Amino acid sequence: MRSLAILSLLGLLLAISFIVGLSSGAMSIPAPELWQTLTGNGSEPARTVVLELRLPRLLAALAVGGMLALAGAMMQVLLGNPLADPYVLGVSGGAASAALIAMLLGAGSLGLHGAAFGGALVSIAMVFGLARGRGSWTPTRLLLTGVVVAAGWGALIGFLLSVAPERNLRGMLFWLMGDLGHAGNADAGIAVLLLAMLIALPLARSLNLLARGELQAAVLGVNVHPLRIQLYLLASLLTAMAVTIGGSIGFIGLVVPHILRLLIGSDHRLLLPASVMLGALLLILADTLARTLWAPQQLPVGVLTALLGVPLFLYLLQRSGANVARVPGP
């Protein structure tokens, strides 16, 4: 009952933000006209703006926000560490390095997306292979390997930025801070997101146990090793897809699951779908602000996610103390 109410509320907010996103921008389109446009009766310029510019971009924001938040919630359990986010294992670093190289080589949009996805996969495979080493595959080893690999990518990105010609710098910087303006394939993102949810939801109760440590989870009947591999691959693929569509957009993956843990508790059966919705909501809001705040100039959406997320998170953390989530007792 409570879960349904929370998810409905998030759904409602998501729908409202979607409508606001469609109607606001350089050309403001009021609700009645928006309705006409969506039902196929609007004016020609409104149709172009809404259906060809804003709608794909909003769908991309929805997909990327949802994917990053879901990946974040999974990574935190996988690494047993509340500080983990989708980028902590170097996935975005690999994607960014490859994308920047593609940009320097003058690749088009398709080449850029392909390079980003390839770079992310290479990084995933590297961390996965190296973290195993000759020993076992522990959360600490995985985290350390990921952080070190990410630092390596960071250095490569720094190198690429410093040798890049002046005229490429702005585009590269935008990509590094997240940019939904060139998002092409939102459909693929939404498909990946739905698929990931289908795989993740049946695992949700096992995630609750894994959050209490590997041993505790195993004792209570969770087959820990396969679960962790599934989580790793799923979270990495979500991140790779998100980075490919929108560049490295920070903060959503770290902050959204935590905001929800503070507000609604840590039951992943509710936390996973709620994270997807709040992630989508936050990114839609951030992207709409990024388009309109400084219009006609656009801001990198990563700047806005952090500007929105940081105060919201700090406020909730301040207010909460330790005694936050209230789940009805027996």
Add this chain to the structure above:
Amino acid sequence: MTRPVLEAHDLTLRVDTRTLLQDLELALHGGECWAVLGSNGSGKTTLLHALAGLLAPADGEVRLGRQPIRSLSRRHIARELGLLLQDSHDPFPATVWETVLDGRHPHIGIWGQEGPEDQQAARQALVTMEMDGLAGRQVGTLSGGERRRLAIASLLAQAPSIMMLDEPANHLDLKHQLSVLRHFNSLARQGSTVLMVLHDINQAARYCDKVLMLFDNGEWEAGSCSELLTGERLSRLYGTAIQQLDNTDGRYFIPKS
């Protein structure tokens, strides 16, 4: 005699090159309450993990029912065998009620939700551990002893017929130590199998009928408490002189100063 519910054959446990336990032969039956005694680092926790199928032994095997435990799924094992870990840790916020309900996990299908009987089992476990007033509290706000009782409540909610406890008395005040040990003793009388690592010899003598002693060099002895618990043997086990006092109501052990 009935068939053993859990058996260890030729069980050998090593950490690096050190042998903790050599060729253990152990058979646990329903209705038995076992104490595991040994000094620090003698392999008590490692043994419990091996008996629960959480780690592969260097040699030998553990059988649950008739089957090798390493061939069974964790879910299958968790329905029959529970293990109270030495420590619990909770990096993410959770309430007492959520945590105790986690114990029901092996009894609920993948798409299933906790039903009335799961709620009932969890509620009963909280009442037994005198934690029912704290159900809505965050685990992070509990004291060490309350957390320990919560972990025990989660095991009771799981309700396996074989219960292994790694130092159940940790963090508990005397009253709760006694009530916890009394409760597991009574569960054994009702047919469960209980195996607990204890550090207090007198509690072992009072609440357990069987004892497994782990010596430092991989040697072990298993048998009834009345036979094995002697001052001489315990002195050898702990490497310190322990005196045995026979009283009308039982046998007591005190360290010699």
